Amino acid sequence: MMFTGQSINLSKQERVRWFLLILLVKLVWLLLFTWLRNPEWNPKLAVGTLGLYGGDTQTYYYPVEQLIETGQYYGICRMPGVLPVYWPLRQFMNLELAQQVIVILQVLFDSLATLLLAILAARLFQRKSAFTAAIFLSCATTFVSLRSMYLLSDSLCISALITSVFFLYQFLSENRKSQLVYAGIFLAWSIFLRQISLLAIPVTGLILLHHFRSSWTKAITAGLILAIPLAVSLSAWTVRNKITYNRWVVLVPPLNECMKHYTDDFAAIRSLIIAMGEDYQPWSAGSAADWFFRQPIAHTTNTPFVESQYTSAMQLSDLHKLRDDYRTLTDSVITPSEYDSLSESVTNRAQLFKASYEKEHAFDFHIMNRIRFLKQFFFPARIDDIPFPAANRMNIFQKAIKAWSLVSLWLIHLVGFISILIFCLKRKWAFLLFALLPLSFTLALGWMGFIEQRYLATSFPFFIVLIAGAIGEVLKETNKKEKIA
Numbered sequence: 001m002m003f004t005g006q007s008i009n010l011s012k013q014e015r016v017r018w019f020l021l022i023l024l025v026k027l028v029w030l031l032l033f034t035w036l037r038n039p040e041w042n043p044k045l046a047v048g049t050l051g052l053y054g055g056d057t058q059t060y061y062y063p064v065e066q067l068i069e070t071g072q073y074y075g076i077c078r079m080p081g082v083l084p085v086y087w088p089l090r091q092f093m094n095l096e097l098a099q100q101v102i103v104i105l106q107v108l109f110d111s112l113a114t115l116l117l118a119i120l121a122a123r124l125f126q127r128k129s130a131f132t133a134a135i136f137l138s139c140a141t142t143f144v145s146l147r148s149m150y151l152l153s154d155s156l157c158i159s160a161l162i163t164s165v166f167f168l169y170q171f172l173s174e175n176r177k178s179q180l181v182y183a184g185i186f187l188a189w190s191i192f193l194r195q196i197s198l199l200a201i202p203v204t205g206l207i208l209l210h211h212f213r214s215s216w217t218k219a220i221t222a223g224l225i226l227a228i229p230l231a232v233s234l235s236a237w238t239v240r241n242k243i244t245y246n247r248w249v250v251l252v253p254p255l256n257e258c259m260k261h262y263t264d265d266f267a268a269i270r271s272l273i274i275a276m277g278e279d280y281q282p283w284s285a286g287s288a289a290d291w292f293f294r295q296p297i298a299h300t301t302n303t304p305f306v307e308s309q310y311t312s313a314m315q316l317s318d319l320h321k322l323r324d325d326y327r328t329l330t331d332s333v334i335t336p337s338e339y340d341s342l343s344e345s346v347t348n349r350a351q352l353f354k355a356s357y358e359k360e361h362a363f364d365f366h367i368m369n370r371i372r373f374l375k376q377f378f379f380p381a382r383i384d385d386i387p388f389p390a391a392n393r394m395n396i397f398q399k400a401i402k403a404w405s406l407v408s409l410w411l412i413h414l415v416g417f418i419s420i421l422i423f424c425l426k427r428k429w430a431f432l433l434f435a436l437l438p439l440s441f442t443l444a445l446g447w448m449g450f451i452e453q454r455y456l457a458t459s460f461p462f463f464i465v466l467i468a469g470a471i472g473e474v475l476k477e478t479n480k481k482e483k484i485a
Contacts, residue, residue, distance in 0.1 A: 051103035077258035081193030113159035127472025157193035184229040268350035274449035277369030313356035377446040416463035419470035438462035
């Protein structure tokens with residue numbers, strides 16, 4: 001067996017003290033973001049005093065509201081991940097109070113998950129220094145703490161996934177099947193909150209196979225036990241969808257069914273943008289998506305494209321025409337027949353441009369653009385979701401927090417990759433299996449061009465675990481040299 005022994009055992013009083021310390025820091029971050037929030041923030045996007053709505057908030061919470069009002073969970077596009085925490089609150093609270101309590105619960109769960117992450121680091125790497133380092137790094141950085149103030153699924157998903165991995169390690173070190181059941185429950189919940197957590201399943205399978213490498217029967221048995229909560233919950237969701245909508249939908253339907261703006265023409269242009277190695281996020285100022293979907297048509301200069309990206313079938317003038325025609329679809333009133341004809345034309349041209357780019361810039365398409373996506377993902381030029389004013393209207397305190405948030409994101413990723421290199425050089429293969437947890441999210445999504453920072457936040461805590469372990473390794477080597485001297 002691969003994992004045995006525990007280097008740190010905290011008493012109940014110590015766990016409570018550490019939890020309260022972490023909670024205090026997390027609350028300070030929440031209050032700072034609330035206090036320094038843009039005073040011009042749309043009141044309709046604020047959840048009372050503490051929280052904020054995101055662009056997708058209603059898609060998570062409206063179905064639960066419909067369950068309360070009609071007895072029927074509405075829709076098929078969002079799995080009911082927030083239902084277990086939000087529905088009970090709404091039984092005795094009004095909507096605004098319940099949603100503010102959700103923000104507090106997210107901070108509490110984030111604090112507990114941070115403590116579990118630190119214990120995991122200490123026990124995985126057999127170093128008490130890893131415990132302290134994990135807590136310090138988690139509390140000093142804002143990237144995950146920030147998610148708690150938004151009424152989305154990200155904060156709960158990250159905390160649930162951390163909890164699942166913690167219980168998985170507890171099973172590996174103690175061989176108690178109840179821990180494996182808990183790991184399965186929290187893994188299933190994280191998947192219901194955000195389906196991106198599915199990427200943790202193959203990594204979990206590899207960890208079990210390596211741990212029980214001398215007995216495949218034990219590995220398969222453990223995998224089946226771990227899968228039971230997910231199998232049961234997914235079966236219930238799938239059957240519900242079949243009964244309600246007469247469709248076999250295991251997770252959620254395709255995007256074009258769930259997002260009104262995700263038309264064939266929009267999807268074709270979005271696919272073209274990604275193929276060319278550009279940022280598909282319309283809210284990213286100056287991006288190709290911003291140029292296509294948001295900037296006024298009158299803006300004909302400062303295009304995000306360069307001459308080396310053009311093809312025999314696609315020049316800058318063709319992209320301008322494509323943009324103009326797409327915006328005619330979205331911004332103008334035309335007859336249904338005109339709309340259908342123009343939409344088909346936009347879709348066909350975007351697909352033609354993409355095919356010509358793939359053919360004439362094959363190396364860029366297959367290799368260089370993927371590397372650029374990963375670079376933008378791990379080391380972005382901006383930090384999203386911090387609710388501060390524009391840079392020219394921020395005070396020095398706001399600028400300092402935003403700058404630190406960006407720099408700390410770069411540092412965690414940089415040092416995280418250095419940590420992976422250290423484990424490679426030391427041939428710590430078991431630790432590298434856990435390194436696959438953050439890498440499975442970031443490499444898969446970054447390679448496909450899906451570089452939203454919300455996705456990146458899922459992997460961030462596990463980079464911290466790796467760094468904490470590397471710090472322990474470095475301190476161990478330093479102590480050895482001091483003893484020799």
